[in-house]
Each structure stands twice: as structure tokens, then as C-alpha cells.
Amino acid sequence: MRRGIHLLEEVDFRPMNSRRPLEYLTWLTRYKREDETRTAPELTSGMSIRSRDIDLAGAFYAVGITGHPQFKVVTLWECHGGWDGGWRQMMDIYRGVDQRLFLSDIDDLRHSAFSRPLGAVAGSPPLTQVPPAEFYLFESARVRPGAALDYLAAVRAERAPLLAEHGHRLAGLYEVLFTDNEAVTLWGVSLDDHLATQRARDAALGLDDEATADPRLLAWGRRARDFLDGPWRETLLAPFPGSRLAPERASG
Incomplete structure (x- = not known):
């Protein structure tokens, strides 16, 4: 069994606007549901890589009263197939720095985003x-x-x-x-x-x-x-x- 490879992303929205996290989460979950029926990955304008192997396992609204910045979103992505699966597909979009990388349906919606690649260890459940x-x-x-x-x-x-x-x-x-x-x-x-x-x-x-x-x-x-x-x-x-x-x- 290959090691599970994941991506954790924390997204901030400024100036403080309570509608922006909702708009982002609604947009994100909708287009990822559409990807569940895809048979092959595709680099698209406005949404970047579309693939069922890059799976949105969790989309979360951060509970600000527990220590998060207010109005923050956290997402957890699963790369099916590990390094040679979803991770490779994500890396492929950077080869040649395709201009479609710089077009997004959510331009100006997010203030900042910080991503951390994660490797599952022994005992971590699928x-x-x-x-x-x-x-x-x-x-x-x-x-x-x-x-x-x-x-x-x-x-x-x-x-x-x-x-x-x-x-x-x-x-x-x-x-x-x-x-x-x-x-x-x-x-x-x-x-x-x-x-x-x-x-x-x-x-x-x-x-x-x-x-x-x-x-x-x-x-x-x-x-x-x-x-x-x-x-x-x-x-x-x-x-x-x-x-x-x-x-x-x-x-x-």
C-alpha cells in the first residue's frame, strides 16, 4: 500500500467579510462534486486542475473562538494514488508555468492561503x-x-x-x-x-x-x-x- 499524501490549506479572507468564506466554500464543494465523474485530469481556465484523484476530503469553517483568525477556511485534500497519482497531477500544472495557472474564478475573493503537504504515518486511518x-x-x-x-x-x-x-x-x-x-x-x-x-x-x-x-x-x-x-x-x-x-x- 502506498503512503497517503494529502494537502492542508488554510485560507484567510480580508477585509473581514463574513460572506466570503461562505461564497468560497460553496464554490469549492460544488465544483469538486462535478469532478467526481471525471475520467481524466484537465487543466482549465478559471479553476486550474480538475481531477477526481485530487479529492476534497474535508472543507471546514474554522471555529474562530478556539484560536483561529476570524473568517477562516481550512481544506484537506487527498491525493489518490499518492506521489504518482493526485500529487503528480498537481505538480504537472506547474511545468511550463501555463498561463491558465493565473486565471481563477475566485480572484480577489481570498486574501491569502497557506498550504502544507502532509504524509500519513503508520496508524493513520484512510x-x-x-x-x-x-x-x-x-x-x-x-x-x-x-x-x-x-x-x-x-x-x-x-x-x-x-x-x-x-x-x-x-x-x-x-x-x-x-x-x-x-x-x-x-x-x-x-x-x-x-x-x-x-x-x-x-x-x-x-x-x-x-x-x-x-x-x-x-x-x-x-x-x-x-x-x-x-x-x-x-x-x-x-x-x-x-x-x-x-x-x-x-x-x-
Whole structure:
């Protein structure tokens, strides 16, 4: 089995305009649904590469109150066939720098976009097998140079079973490619389980005497510092209807 190759993109919209993320997400999910019936990739004016092998697995509205910039979109793309599949198709559009690269139906809609290529590691479930969730916990961790795989192995062995007890389903364990100091994890969770987990942590800190404490949540934070070398952040993402990881797609 080939390694799973993915692309994570964070898109900002400025000046602050609440309609722009909605317009972008609606445009994106609509045209990717059209690509599901394509038999061959094609470079088009206005929409760049059109291919069923470059699959929009998740389109999310970032929950700003959890630490994202307001009005932000996060997308997760799956390159079917790995390096020689969807990734090759994306790279092909840059050969010769075709002028169609510089035409887009969404010119002036986005303010900025930042992409990170991701490589799945052992224990990361295929996205086609990840059930939709109400919310997704998105972690970006800066690790010591060269420690990404060790950190993700510890997450798989130690943290995943703990979070599973708190209703979190592992959706992705990723090494950020072309760098040696960043890892990304993704977890599906319901709102109720998210809230219960936060209260269990508060109780372990002695800050909630009405919830059952789980000191293991604090212990993982100490354990993670064996690998970390900079900022670590968890934020929440709300799946937008029309992508595979959104609950509405669960029935078909």
C-alpha cells in the first residue's frame, strides 16, 4: 500500500467579510462534486486542475473562538494514488508555468492561503474510512527537528486510546513534508464529547468540582514536551456540507 499524501490549506479572507468564506466554500464543494465523474485530469481556465484523484476530503469553517483568525477556511485534500497519482497531477500544472495557472474564478475573493503537504504515518486511518463528525479537533505541533515521526508514534500509542475514551475518533496522523519540525493530527468529535473532555481537564486542574477528573489529560501534556520545540495548538473545525467528512455525506 502506498503512503497517503494529502494537502492542508488554510485560507484567510480580508477585509473581514463574513460572506466570503461562505461564497468560497460553496464554490469549492460544488465544483469538486462535478469532478467526481471525471475520467481524466484537465487543466482549465478559471479553476486550474480538475481531477477526481485530487479529492476534497474535508472543507471546514474554522471555529474562530478556539484560536483561529476570524473568517477562516481550512481544506484537506487527498491525493489518490499518492506521489504518482493526485500529487503528480498537481505538480504537472506547474511545468511550463501555463498561463491558465493565473486565471481563477475566485480572484480577489481570498486574501491569502497557506498550504502544507502532509504524509500519513503508520496508524493513520484512510480518509475514506473516517466517519463524519460534528466537529474536528485540528492540532498543529512544532516538534524538535527530526522528531515528527517519534511524536506521532507516541500520539498513536498513548494519546489516541486516551482520547478515544473521551469520544474522539482519530482521523489523521500526518508528518508535514519538506520540513522536519512539524506534525499535524486530526480528530472527529461531537460537541458533547468536546465539552466533557474540557471539563475533565478542568477537574484535573482542580478548577471544576462538578465533573470527573482525568489526570491523564494533563500527563499527556507533560509527555508531549519530550518532543515539542515550539508552539503547539489545538483548534476546532466545523465541516461544511458537501465534503466527505461532513455529516450530511454519511448516508451516501
